Amino acid sequence: MLKALVGRAGRLRKHAMVGGIEAGNVASIALHAGLAFEEVGRLPEVGAQFGP
Secondary structure, three states, X not given: OHHHHHHHHHHOOXXXXXXXXXXXOHHHHHHXXXXXXXXXXXXXXXXXXXXX
């Protein structure tokens, strides 16, 4: 699904996509890296309003 979304964004001439991934989710980090996403920042000690 993510690969299709990236493809559609490219066809629509979108040049940037932003994703937020919890630091411990290594599978998601690898998935995004495989689709050319790059880490550009971290938000240490930030809480989640709707998380566990």
